[in-house]
Amino acid sequence: MRTGLTVSTALHAGLIALAIVGLGIGQPIEATPVESIAVDLVPVSEFSNIRMGSLDSQVLETETPSVVDTETPPELAQPTGNTSEDQPTPEDTPDPTPAPTVQTAPAPEASEPDPAPAPDPEPAPLPAERPPAAAPEAIPDPAPEPDPEPAPVEEPPPLATPVETPDPADAAPRPVMKTASLTEKRARFKQQQEAEKQKKADEARKAAEDAKQAEDAKKADEAKKAADARKAEEAKKEADKKKKAEEQKRIEQAKAQEAKKLADEVANIINNEDTRGATTGDGGQKTLGREDGRSATLSQSEIGALVAQIRSCIAMPAGAEDADARAELYFNIGRDGSLVGQPQITNAGSDMIAQAYARAVARAVMQCGPYTVAAGQEVKALFQAREF
Amino acid sequence: MTLFTRRNALKLGLAGGALALATPSQALVEIVVTGGNFTPLPIAIPDFASSDPAFGAEIAQIVRDNLRRSGLFVPLDPASLPTRVGNVQNEPDFATWRATNVDALVMGSVERGGQVDSQVRVWDTQAAAQVVGKSYSTDPQNYRRIAHIVSDAIYSTLSGGTGYFDTRVLYVAESGPKANRVKRLAIMDQDGANVQYLSSGKSLVLTPRISPSGDSLTFTSYEDGNPQVYYAGLGGSARKLINGAPMSFAPRFAPDGSSVVFSVSNGGTTNIYSSTLGGSPTQLTSGAAIDTSPSYAPDGSRIAFESDRGGSPQLYLMGAGGGGAQRISYGEGTYSTPVWAPTGDLIAFTRQSGGQFHIGIMRPDGSGERILSSSGSVQEGPTWAPNGRVVMFFRDPGGDAGPGLWSVDIWGRNEQQIKTESFASDPSWSPLRG
Numbered sequence: 001m002r003t004g005l006t007v008s009t010a011l012h013a014g015l016i017a018l019a020i021v022g023l024g025i026g027q028p029i030e031a032t033p034v035e036s037i038a039v040d041l042v043p044v045s046e047f048s049n050i051r052m053g054s055l056d057s058q059v060l061e062t063e064t065p066s067v068v069d070t071e072t073p074p075e076l077a078q079p080t081g082n083t084s085e086d087q088p089t090p091e092d093t094p095d096p097t098p099a100p101t102v103q104t105a106p107a108p109e110a111s112e113p114d115p116a117p118a119p120d121p122e123p124a125p126l127p128a129e130r131p132p133a134a135a136p137e138a139i140p141d142p143a144p145e146p147d148p149e150p151a152p153v154e155e156p157p158p159l160a161t162p163v164e165t166p167d168p169a170d171a172a173p174r175p176v177m178k179t180a181s182l183t184e185k186r187a188r189f190k191q192q193q194e195a196e197k198q199k200k201a202d203e204a205r206k207a208a209e210d211a212k213q214a215e216d217a218k219k220a221d222e223a224k225k226a227a228d229a230r231k232a233e234e235a236k237k238e239a240d241k242k243k244k245a246e247e248q249k250r251i252e253q254a255k256a257q258e259a260k261k262l263a264d265e266v267a268n269i270i271n272n273e274d275t276r277g278a279t280t281g282d283g284g285q286k287t288l289g290r291e292d293g294r295s296a297t298l299s300q301s302e303i304g305a306l307v308a309q310i311r312s313c314i315a316m317p318a319g320a321e322d323a324d325a326r327a328e329l330y331f332n333i334g335r336d337g338s339l340v341g342q343p344q345i346t347n348a349g350s351d352m353i354a355q356a357y358a359r360a361v362a363r364a365v366m367q368c369g370p371y372t373v374a375a376g377q378e379v380k381a382l383f384q385a386r387e388f
Numbered sequence: 389m390t391l392f393t394r395r396n397a398l399k400l401g402l403a404g405g406a407l408a409l410a411t412p413s414q415a416l417v418e419i420v421v422t423g424g425n426f427t428p429l430p431i432a433i434p435d436f437a438s439s440d441p442a443f444g445a446e447i448a449q450i451v452r453d454n455l456r457r458s459g460l461f462v463p464l465d466p467a468s469l470p471t472r473v474g475n476v477q478n479e480p481d482f483a484t485w486r487a488t489n490v491d492a493l494v495m496g497s498v499e500r501g502g503q504v505d506s507q508v509r510v511w512d513t514q515a516a517a518q519v520v521g522k523s524y525s526t527d528p529q530n531y532r533r534i535a536h537i538v539s540d541a542i543y544s545t546l547s548g549g550t551g552y553f554d555t556r557v558l559y560v561a562e563s564g565p566k567a568n569r570v571k572r573l574a575i576m577d578q579d580g581a582n583v584q585y586l587s588s589g590k591s592l593v594l595t596p597r598i599s600p601s602g603d604s605l606t607f608t609s610y611e612d613g614n615p616q617v618y619y620a621g622l623g624g625s626a627r628k629l630i631n632g633a634p635m636s637f638a639p640r641f642a643p644d645g646s647s648v649v650f651s652v653s654n655g656g657t658t659n660i661y662s663s664t665l666g667g668s669p670t671q672l673t674s675g676a677a678i679d680t681s682p683s684y685a686p687d688g689s690r691i692a693f694e695s696d697r698g699g700s701p702q703l704y705l706m707g708a709g710g711g712g713a714q715r716i717s718y719g720e721g722t723y724s725t726p727v728w729a730p731t732g733d734l735i736a737f738t739r740q741s742g743g744q745f746h747i748g749i750m751r752p753d754g755s756g757e758r759i760l761s762s763s764g765s766v767q768e769g770p771t772w773a774p775n776g777r778v779v780m781f782f783r784d785p786g787g788d789a790g791p792g793l794w795s796v797d798i799w800g801r802n803e804q805q806i807k808t809e810s811f812a813s814d815p816s817w818s819p820l821r822g
Contacts, residue, residue: 307419314424315491317547318460318799319777321423325548342515353548360429361421363491363514379417387423 098193195250199243206239305373310361310381313368317356320385325349325357327383329365337370346380357385426799428462429546431455432490434474435466436506437497443531444473447498447506450535451542454553454579458543458778459802464490476507482516492519492546496538504531508538510545520545532581537822552773553578556818557780558598558605561585562790562811569790573607575622578773578817580807586623595769595814599641602818606639606648617650619665630661630669638681643688651680660693660710672710683728683735684708685752692716692726692735692752703737705752716754721746725768728752730819731776734798738768738781747781749798760796761803767794771817780806782813 081087210232221228317325331343343365348358361383433452438444452463466472470484474495485493496508503525510519522541526533533554540551561574561583573586573596586605587593594615596607606619606629617639620626630636635653642649647664649672658678663669673679677697684691688708695704695713703717703726717723721741728735729749739746739759745767750757760779761767767783777798784791790811796803806812 303417303419306417307421310419311421311424314421315427315429316424317429318426318797319547319549323548351548352544356546356548359512359515359519359546361424363512364424366514374417377417379419382418382420384420384422385424 095193095197098189192254199246203239203243207236210236210239302373306371306379309371309373310365310368313364314383315360315364316385317353317360319353320357320360321387323351323353323385325354325385327354327358327361329358329362329379329381329383331365331379331381333371333374333377333379335376337372337375339366339371342366357383426801428460429492430464430490431461431492431494431542431546432464432469432485432488433466433494433496434469434471437474437476437495438499440500441473443500444496444498447531447535447538448474448496450532450579451494451496451539454536454539455542457579457804458553459797459804460543460547461492464488476509480511480513482511482513485511485513492542494538494542498534500528500531502528504528504534506534506538508541510542532577533821536577536579540820540822549777550775550820552775552778552817552820554821555774556582556598556602556821557771557793557806558596558816558818559782559793559808559812560593560596560814561808562813566788566790573605574812576808578806583809586620595638597640597816598818600643600645600819602821604645605816606641606650608637608639617648619648629665630663633669636661640683642684643686649682649684649691651682660691670710673706673713679704681725683726685728686730686732690752692728694724694726703735703754716750716752717757718754719757725770727770727772729772729776730774734776736770736772736779738770747779747796749779758798758800760798760800761794766791769814771815773817774819780815780817782815784813 213235214229214232216228218229326347326349327345328347329343330346332340334340343362345358345362348354361381365381433448433455435441435448436444438447448466452466455461455463468488470488471480474497476495476497480493480495490513493511493513494508495511496506498504498506504527505523505525507521507523509521511517512519520541522538524534524537526537536554539553543549543551543553555578556575557578558573558575561572562569563572564570570589571593572589573593574583575586575598576583590611592610594608596605598605604619604621604624606617607626608615609618609626610616611618612628614635615637616633617629617636618626619629619639629639629648629650630652633652633654636650637653639648639650641647642662647662647667649660649662651658652661652669657676658680659674660672660679660682661669662672672682672691673693673695675697677695678701679693679695679697682691682693685708690705691708692703692705693713694701696702697704697713698715701722701724702715703723704713704715706713716735717737717739719739719741721739723737723739725738726735727737733751734749735752736747736749739748744762744764746759746763747761747767747770748757748759761781763783765783765785767781770779770781772779773795778795779798780793780795782791783794791813793806793808793812793815794803795806
């Protein structure tokens with residue numbers, strides 16, 4: 001008894017020790033990672049179902065949005081410029097490229113004395129030119145007046161002096177941070193510069209004319225000179241007024257454009273809504289289609305199988321193919337594939353051969369056994385005797 | 389509060405019921421099935437009910453033979469049918485008939501008294517509805533015509549188009565050894581019964597043609613020694629059509645039956661002439677070529693004929709008043725014996741090419757040429773059944789055997805020999821007699 005116990009204990013202990021050691025020696029099993037493929041079970045109806053439509057939906061004519069926000073519809077670009085003749089090469093204009101406007105305080109009035117000394121040398125040559133006009137110098141009061149006028153006028157054309165900047169400053173308002181195209185801005189600025197240039201050219205021209213008139217009057221008639229000078233003055237005043245009016249108009253136009261642009265921006269921000277194109281979604285119009293338009297819930301291969309099954313049973317009457325007989329049948333297939341009721345012949349010709357054909361295909365549909373392919377479906381079948 | 393109230397149970401019951409009744413939404417499957425195979429239609433024709441059962445059985449057998457010969461039906465063996473004798477009055481038990489794989493069922497009755505009266509109903513076993521129900525009567529001498537009329541009714545309702553069983557075939561019956569053949573004019577029902585001989589066989593006769601009314605005929609006879617065209621009422625005496633022609637042959641009636649168009653051979657030239665019965669002939673073609681075998685279109689506006697003006701015998705069309713002819717045959721070989729179908733949409737012809745004789749059909753503009761039968765032995769002379777679907781011709785195997793009549797349908801199916809008492813050639817199919 002004792003020996004048995006010891007032997008048993010020893011053997012057990014040995015076995016356990018062996019097991020433990022064996023386990024320690026063994027390698028751990030490493031599971032190699034297997035790449036798994038995601039499998040989704042998707043019913044065919046998800047692919048073959050069509051959207052429900054509405055028969056009287058409108059077809060939306062959406063135009064492609066244009067890059068430029070303009071009212072005018074896009075047109076085909078016409079060839080710009082005159083391409084049939086050689087154009088004169090553009091020359092370097094004396095005007096430098098306009099620099100972007102910088103808002104600075106208008107220059108102090110000290111600039112005004114500048115024109116004052118300037119005319120001094122000029123009247124000098126004038127009296128030099130007109131020594132015989134020494135006598136008329138008795139009526140020099142109106143004379144020098146037109147003289148200083150050309151001087152300040154002559155100065156500004158070469159440079160955009162700070163004297164003139166207040167005007168462009170009004171015309172070209174504070175540049176607003178907006179997403180108008182750069183070329184547009186440049187064009188506008190160029191437009192404005194040209195307008196100014198025009199303005200100045202006009203002024204210069206007018207002033208030159210006036211001066212010339214004054215000189216002619218002086219030359220021609222002393223008596224008329226005063227009146228002429230006065231007329232010149234008035235004319236000049238009118239020109240001034242006109243100029244001012246044009247300036248005003250231009251300013252107002254620019255202001256209006258600016259206001260419109262601002263309004264557009266605001267409208268864009270306010271009227272931000274989802275697209276209303278011809279896509280599914282909430283709101284908008286339904287797509288053009290049948291309201292009960294559900295696609296066949298049979299895939300193409302299943303439809304082919306059904307067609308082949310019916311076709312194999314058709315016992316066609318003799319002249320049906322020559323007569324191009326057609327028939328339309330409507331029948332229901334039950335859950336187990338057998339026909340429910342009888343096929344209805346919805347559309348068959350009136351002549352004998354067409355009716356014989358319709359009967360023959362109805363017989364074929366009834367005889368062709370269980371349609372397991374299309375169980376539980378309603379079928380509308382169009383039969384044509386002639387195979388194209 | 390307790391959940392298990394009667395109200396809740398009712399709600400649950402109704403909801404459950406609605407759920408159970410709901411079927412998955414069905415969509416309409418639209419399919420298009422084109423074509424199909426032609427198989428003859430299985431049809432069951434039990435014996436006709438009659439006070440004389442043998443008579444009823446005989447009539448039913450004629451109907452079965454007619455339909456079988458047409459190639460479009462497979463009449464089932466009457467012994468295998470659930471009912472041996474038909475019952476016109478009551479609706480048949482469609483289930484039992486469907487079990488025997490029968491698509492169409494004919495129940496008829498026939499009585500022979502002062503007149504032979506017959507009633508027939510055709511049932512569609514699958515649709516379990518009557519297709520047609522008619523009654524007919526005829527004189528007792530022609531009791532077989534009742535069977536033919538019934539066959540026509542069954543044929544037209546089940547396969548479309550008119551039937552052709554109530555017709556006769558005029559032909560030349562040949563007998564005797566090859567060296568000394570006796571040729572006589574004969575007429576029989578299209579199934580071979582009721583043969584009557586119309587000529588004695590003293591002189592050679594060829595190409596008999598029956599008139600559109602079915603009561604007179606025209607043929608070529610060598611009575612004079614030369615072939616001449618004769619016409620006669622059925623059973624009456626024959627008269628020569630025109631005088632003064634050295635040779636005249638190949639006659640055919642115009643669709644109104646008042647004139648005959650034929651060929652005259654005069655001093656080496658053969659041209660086509662037309663002549664009213666008892667009147668004087670008018671020439672329709674001229675020229676040195678051989679123009680023969682004329683055939684009118686069913687509306688009488690054009691004539692198809694055979695001419696070798698192009699060098700070999702070919703088919704030409706011209707107006708009924710003669711004038712410019714237009715060639716319509718452009719296949720290989722030589723073409724002859726054009727015959728215009730009664731339906732007006734096909735022309736049958738004989739063609740010789742590749743050492744063989746072919747019977748074919750083509751459309752009047754020459755297109756759609758289809759060869760229906762080819763043989764190494766001589767076969768020619770097609771004639772049309774009144775429904776334009778079957779062509780009959782004759783084939784001479786040569787040697788000691790004589791010619792026989794064969795028929796084939798325009799789809800090339802069902803070529804079979806028409807059994808005749810003696811050798812037969814030159815068939816001409818009459819129009820429907822009714």
